[in-house]
Amino acid sequence: MNDWIERQRHLLDFTLTSLARRKTKNIGLLVVFTLLVFVLASVSLYTQALRSEAVRVLEQSPEIVVQRLVAGRHDLIPPDYLVGIGRLRGVRSIETRLWGYYYDPVLKANYTLMVPRTRTIEQGEIVVGPALEHTRGLGTNTGISLRAYSGELHTFLVTDVLPHETELMSADLVLMNEDDFRRFFNFPDGHYTDIVLSVANPREVRNIGLKLMEMLPDARPILREEVLRTYNSIYAWREGLLLALLSASILAFGILAWEKSTGLSADERREIGILKAIGWETGDVIRMKFWEGFVIAFSAFLFGYVLAYVHVFYLRFFLFEPVLKGWAVLYPRFALTPQIDAMQLITLFIFTVVPYVAAVLVPIWRAATTDPDTVMRS
Amino acid sequence: MLELIAIRKAFNQGKPNEFWALDGIDLEIPQKGVTVLRGPSGSGKTTLLTILGCLARPTEGRVRLHGELISGLPERFLTEIRRKTFGFVFQQFNLIRGLSAIENIILPSYPTGERRSVLLERGEALLEKLRLSHRRDNAVEWLSGGEQQRVAICRALINSPQILIADEPTANLDTRLAREFLTILKLLADEGRTVVMTSHDPVVADSEVVDRVISLRDGRIVPDLAQVFAQAFG
Amino acid sequence: MLRRPSSRLFTIWIIALVAMTASFVDAWRLARTNDAAIERTAELVEQLRLTDPVLFTEARYTRHPTQADLHSAFQSHPLALEHFPSGTLIPPTIRGAYERLD
Numbered sequence: 038m039n040d041w042i043e044r045q046r047h048l049l050d051f052t053l054t055s056l057a058r059r060k061t062k063n064i065g066l067l068v069v070f071t072l073l074v075f076v077l078a079s080v081s082l083y084t085q086a087l088r089s090e091a092v093r094v095l096e097q098s099p100e101i102v103v104q105r106l107v108a109g110r111h112d113l114i115p116p117d118y119l120v121g122i123g124r125l126r127g128v129r130s131i132e133t134r135l136w137g138y139y140y141d142p143v144l145k146a147n148y149t150l151m152v153p154r155t156r157t158i159e160q161g162e163i164v165v166g167p168a169l170e171h172t173r174g175l176g177t178n179t180g181i182s183l184r185a186y187s188g189e190l191h192t193f194l195v196t197d198v199l200p201h202e203t204e205l206m207s208a209d210l211v212l213m214n215e216d217d218f219r220r221f222f223n224f225p226d227g228h229y230t231d232i233v234l235s236v237a238n239p240r241e242v243r244n245i246g247l248k249l250m251e252m253l254p255d256a257r258p259i260l261r262e263e264v265l266r267t268y269n270s271i272y273a274w275r276e277g278l279l280l281a282l283l284s285a286s287i288l289a290f291g292i293l294a295w296e297k298s299t300g301l302s303a304d305e306r307r308e309i310g311i312l313k314a315i316g317w318e319t320g321d322v323i324r325m326k327f328w329e330g331f332v333i334a335f336s337a338f339l340f341g342y343v344l345a346y347v348h349v350f351y352l353r354f355f356l357f358e359p360v361l362k363g364w365a366v367l368y369p370r371f372a373l374t375p376q377i378d379a380m381q382l383i384t385l386f387i388f389t390v391v392p393y394v395a396a397v398l399v400p401i402w403r404a405a406t407t408d409p410d411t412v413m414r415s
Numbered sequence: 416m417l418e419l420i421a422i423r424k425a426f427n428q429g430k431p432n433e434f435w436a437l438d439g440i441d442l443e444i445p446q447k448g449v450t451v452l453r454g455p456s457g458s459g460k461t462t463l464l465t466i467l468g469c470l471a472r473p474t475e476g477r478v479r480l481h482g483e484l485i486s487g488l489p490e491r492f493l494t495e496i497r498r499k500t501f502g503f504v505f506q507q508f509n510l511i512r513g514l515s516a517i518e519n520i521i522l523p524s525y526p527t528g529e530r531r532s533v534l535l536e537r538g539e540a541l542l543e544k545l546r547l548s549h550r551r552d553n554a555v556e557w558l559s560g561g562e563q564q565r566v567a568i569c570r571a572l573i574n575s576p577q578i579l580i581a582d583e584p585t586a587n588l589d590t591r592l593a594r595e596f597l598t599i600l601k602l603l604a605d606e607g608r609t610v611v612m613t614s615h616d617p618v619v620a621d622s623e624v625v626d627r628v629i630s631l632r633d634g635r636i637v638p639d640l641a642q643v644f645a646q647a648f649g
Numbered sequence: 650m651l652r653r654p655s656s657r658l659f660t661i662w663i664i665a666l667v668a669m670t671a672s673f674v675d676a677w678r679l680a681r682t683n684d685a686a687i688e689r690t691a692e693l694v695e696q697l698r699l700t701d702p703v704l705f706t707e708a709r710y711t712r713h714p715t716q717a718d719l720h721s722a723f724q725s726h727p728l729a730l731e732h733f734p735s736g737t738l739i740p741p742t743i744r745g746a747y748e749r750l751d
Contacts, residue, residue, distance in 0.1 A: 263715065375676035
């Protein structure tokens with residue numbers, strides 16, 4: 038056993054000295070490879086973390102949200118809707134929601150204005166989300182004027198800011214009093230934006246949705262499971278920008294592997310011939326070449342992953358911020374919680390290290406099996 | 416010690432350009448002593464050398480080492496025997512560029528799995544013996560021809576083989592270096608090693624170090640007329 | 650001792666592996682530290698009946714992807730399918746059994 042270890046170390050010694058002969062080229066290779074792993078690992082770590090958190094908190098989102106569609110567009114919920122829904126068996130509770138969007142020309146950003154049901158807000162007061170505080174400067178006891186569609190200016194006093202730790206879900210919210218809301222938006226009495234239902238038996242959710250649609254043909258139920266499904270595949274590789282990014286990485290990687298695999302130079306062939314002539318077996322040559330590929334690939338894997346981890350969780354994924362933020366003005370500043378799983382790591386390893394090592398080994402197969410006497414005859 | 420029995424070697428067998436380099440060789444190499452294979456180019460002396468040193472297998476015939484049949488062994492066993500028994504010095508030296516002298520020298524021992532410190536010790540001892548210690552860490556491409564050959568000889572000796580095989584060792588050396596080489600050869604012969612080499616250099620063939628000359632022609636051993644005369648009338 | 654190439658390599662690898670292990674430990678630590686905050690966020694979701702995180706605030710119809718109706722995306726122009734970059738980051742919400750509606 039010790040012999041075997043020492044033998045591999047000898048082969049490694051030779052490989053490393055061999056790589057050092059073309060230092061610049063091989064360091065360049067290592068850097069590019071590390072960068073590749075870095076990009077893939079960063080994206081993987083980030084999306085995994087975000088997805089897990091989003092799905093976890095959205096487990097608490099409403100079981101069914103009922104919207105009304107008129108000619109394919111959202112319309113308000115009329116009072117008689119509630120009567121109908123109230124008659125549905127299996128519905129444990131019905132609650133109305135009042136919410137809408139407000140465009141702030143100062144920031145050129147949209148806020149989500151909401152009337153909370155579990156919290157009382159006095160008239161003239163608002164509670165804002167953390168992004169409004171850090172981007173719009175609205176701390177407690179500051180005032181803001183909002184212009185309604187009618188042209189009127191409505192002034193509100195900020196009495197509280199939602200906790201920063203909830204920023205992922207609350208960043209752009211403005212919670213206000215119901216009367217203020219209706220007055221601001223000229224919202225007709227008795228009408229609501231949509232309705233949320235809670236269901237007695239979770240397994241009945243779909244059936245209730247179907248019954249709802251039968252009863253109210255212009256109703257459109259949105260189930261929690263659909264919400265979760267959407268966010269379970271957020272930032273998945275299938276989506277446009279991410280797919281482009283990943284394709285570029287894979288392409289770069291392919292070029293790397295191709296460069297390695299396009300045949301052996303005469304020098305390399307000669308060298309293998311010499312090694313065989315002086316007493317190396319075919320197996321030794323192949324193992325040596327394996328180390329050559331593995332040294333670079335594994336090093337890149339380790340460096341790339343560690344750098345990616347620091348980049349995502351300590352540097353806030355800053356290199357990709359423009360991609361994620363898109364054209365948004367308001368963007369939540371939230372701390373990501375890592376969700377590392379073994380599958381992720383293994384997949385990364387298999388898709389980076391294995392192809393590269395294969396690309397190094399395949400072209401030398403033939404040369405490694407040549408007879409040792411060829412070097413005498415050349 | 417090393418026996419070749421009815422050896423025949425063909426290249427491109429079955430193809431239109433089939434060529435028999437060796438056509439029936441019976442040869443015995445005794446323990447100790449320097450043997451020179453002589454002959455015009457195309458006589459098959461290099462091919463004979465490769466078969467003697469187990470670098471290639473004969474198409475027909477058998478090779479015996481210490482009485483054991485080795486020509487039919489699978490690659491792994493043959494390579495191990497070759498490593499332990501033979502050391503090779505090539506005409507072109509065939510050192511690995513970019514590596515230092517000592518690194519080149521210990522290279523053939525890598526597959527044995529011996530400790531690196533042991534290998535370095537052996538290599539340094541060989542460098543010392545051939546008066547090349549001062550070149551230990553120099554890259555081999557920067558060494559002179561004579562120095563490169565001495566490195567090649569050290570490399571051939573790293574596994575302490577009984578038999579040293581050299582292909583045209585003085586072909587790339589001037590007379591002075593050729594004589595130097597023969598001095599080294601004497602050293603090795605005195606140690607009790609066996610040396611087999613090809614050469615058409617008269618400096619070598621006429622040297623007193625050489626115990627035996629075998630002439631080859633068209634893949635066969637031919638009696639050396641000069642030797643026959645010398646033996647008959649000498 | 651470190652003059653041997655493979656020794657130097659192993660030292661580098663060991664350092665990198667230690668760093669990697671440290672990252673796993675750190676991940677575990679962060680998960681524990683942030684757990685309470687995530688719980689409170691979930692509570693907020695429940696209290697305010699929220700359905701979408703605040704990730705795509707470019708336009709109103711990107712803000713709540715799960716609640717969006719089909720037509721708003723075409724408001725600007727019939728062919729302006731991916732008007733905002735965020736459209737390339739999130740898939741359309743797949744409706745459950747309600748193919749006949751959507």
